[in-house]
Amino acid sequence: METYIILQQYWWFVVSLLGALLVFLMFVQGGNTLLFCVGKTEEQRRMMINSTGRKWEFTFTTLVTFGGAFFASFPLFYSTCFGGAYWVWMIILFTFVLQAVSYEFQSKACNLLGKKTYRVFLALNGVLAPLLLGVVVATFFTGSDFYIEKDNISIMQMPVISRWANEWHGLDLLCNPWNLVLGLAVLFLARILGGLYFINNINDKDIACRCRRMIKMDFPVFLLFFLAFVIKVLVSDGYAVCPDTGMVYMEPYKYLENFIEMPIVLSVFLLGVVSVLAGVLMTWLKPTFDKGIWFAGIGTVLTVLALLLVVGYNDTAYYPSNCSLQSSLTLANSCSSQFTLIVMSIVSLLVPFVLAYIFYAWRSIDRKKIDADEMTDGSHLY
């Protein structure tokens, strides 16, 4: 295989991994949606906020890095999706901005809006961020409406190369029920992960008990949406691309075929699903088990990674256009130059080192669970 193609595939893997890690780290958002239903007393809510508050920056940073890596490796996606689906990304941004300040501001005196408002902001981000990111990811399978014409650069009055096909600029994505189905699946997954994280991170029987009860209610809903979307994807036509000509065409059962033709990806997917199930079921069945977040977290990363690999690998158009099939984005027509991908690949060799120090620092802080005493002992708190 040519070096350039290997680099494109490598960077699709990196971007997919970052996306998968982002979905896992959405336990912060999911946890915040539980703030008012699991936390019944002020002390409990404070523990929950301080628990996710020590991780929110990881989620935030992963989102920023995911965006940056996409920009650097597949700039045409950045240009088309962000500039086209303007409103979806803006709403996601608004909620993340509110989240970023709410942790620090909510418990401080003279914070202008009051504690409750900031906590509502956290919950709002908790609902909208996973839902809308899920909707955007769903369009990788269901397609969007946009045109791309690189020759437009020569039109001096209007040199814009990518245009959204309607005036809704992203709000139209919410009209496709299948996009919402994946959005809801991601939202409920985030809530489950949030619950599992609290069970692991907070030493409070009430919180753990309510989280378990919530997981029992949310898990069937998640499973329903998730399975519905996966089955829909497997039986639908997919957006295939001819490797010789670059032409995009519809192919029946394309994604099912991708799974079958890439058994490693299929194994990763199945392992991921089983791991999520194991994490949830063990927590469900064994009242003292608090390691569910690790199983479900790793399972989430593997499942999402496999889904994103399926939509990008094996000659598939990963960001399809329904109104102009040949405008669809493929790894080949949207990636950076070979030189840039090589430079970035060298930098990416540092990623294991980054992951190692994150893990080390994380372990250092989480050696002891958060408890009620810590909320009053004068430590730095949110």
Added chain:
Amino acid sequence: MIDAIDVSMVDWSRAQFALTAICHWLFVPLTLGLAVIIGVMETMYYRTGNEFWKNTVKFWMKIFGINFAIGVATGIILEFEFGTNWSNYSWFVGDIFGAPLAIEGILAFFMESTFVAVMFFGWDKVSKGFHLASTWLTGLGATISAWWILVANAWMQNPVGMEFNPATARSEMVDFMAVATSPTAVCKFFHTVLSSWIVAAVFVVGVSCWYLLKKRHREFAVASIKTGAWVGLAGALIAAWTGDGSAFQVAQQQPMKLAAMEGYYEGEEGAGLVAFGILNPEKKTAADGVEPFLLRIEIPKMLSLLAERDADAFVPGISDLQEGGYVQKDGTVALSVEQKMERGKAAIRAFSDYRTAYKSGDEERMKIASSELRENMPYFGYGYINDAEELVPCVPLTFYMFRVMVILGGYFLLFFAVVLFFVYRKDLTAVRWMQWIGIGTVPLGIIASQAGWVVAECGRQPWAIQDMLPVGAAVSKLDVGSVQTTFFIFVVMFVVMLAAELGIMYKSIVKGPEV
């Protein structure tokens, strides 16, 4: 009917980006500078074991935390706005511009976000040494982040290390080191980071002066003033030096910006620098015959010396840059803007020819078009310009903001020297007028820093990328209503966030440190 870019949409997109950048830059300098000051203080704690230093660190860390959140929040908006509002830009230069952003994420943001958590929550959970390392690593992460984002910004001012590829219809990176270590980037980094130390130092000294005025926490205040003033003095000295380097780079790469910074219309040999000047508001264009200044006091030959390192060198003014005809340093005769616009249009036509030939597989035509494109490529962006006057940035804004920055930069040097004199040689706790000056200086730090960015960004208009892509060709295809709506949503969010931040900060300062 030919579809055309809506000019008001470009303006609103610029307004939205400027709003976000200004808001971001209210907090980032404090983060960059406070990280150093806190690092020095915690090193004192590590070395002496004195709990006084620990409590001092904890107080400034609390202030740091309040700032950090908004800096992070506004930062993500900037990154995403490259895609949402400047989508054509994202494709046209994403191959070069995206890399520093991604490297920033991988190398800097994770370092910052990992160790800031240890810094805040790890006091009793990790060893003293690990905590100290975490504090310094948080600052290092923020500084590395500044390096890469300033590399990206410097590349827009001085696009190096790339080639335009007509086959992919974009510019592509060919020399990473040229991008990552361009002289513009190096000067910009040191000037920006060191000036951020000044902003934080001014803040620390000012808040500490307030305690002295209120006769509270004297020991804490004096210790903070000493640390802050030394960091500030170092920052002010190096910022002055790198400021000179930055101006030299502007003279080499962006002569129109330099001319706007000086309100300098008619070029001359041995050009003087305006020490004090009042612009004539009636002056609209270079050719209107109106005197540019109502009052002008200059330092003779200084502009030539600073811009060309030669007191008798010729420095072109706005008229020269528009009309061309003067001999440049490389011996060639400068083109007029009309000639550049023609060459730009020729480049764009050659690109179009290349694309047509590329699609039909006509290699001979591709070769001809490619050669013509290469010849005219340095003027590519001029092809999108319709009116030569568009190429002159807003002179009054650039001129006055440059002076605000430079005058305040000089004032800070004096300020820190005087503060150090009083704190070591006299009893600052008894000099109330100096305490008042310390408090009054706090907003000046932010004003100087913002003024510097206004010069850098407004002074390079209309270019998103110097000579290559004007802002009008860089925007997304959106309706102006959408951008106006998001602009006003951001205004409301930023105003509320700022008000809340100031309220919280005020309360924290009034409460004071627990020393």
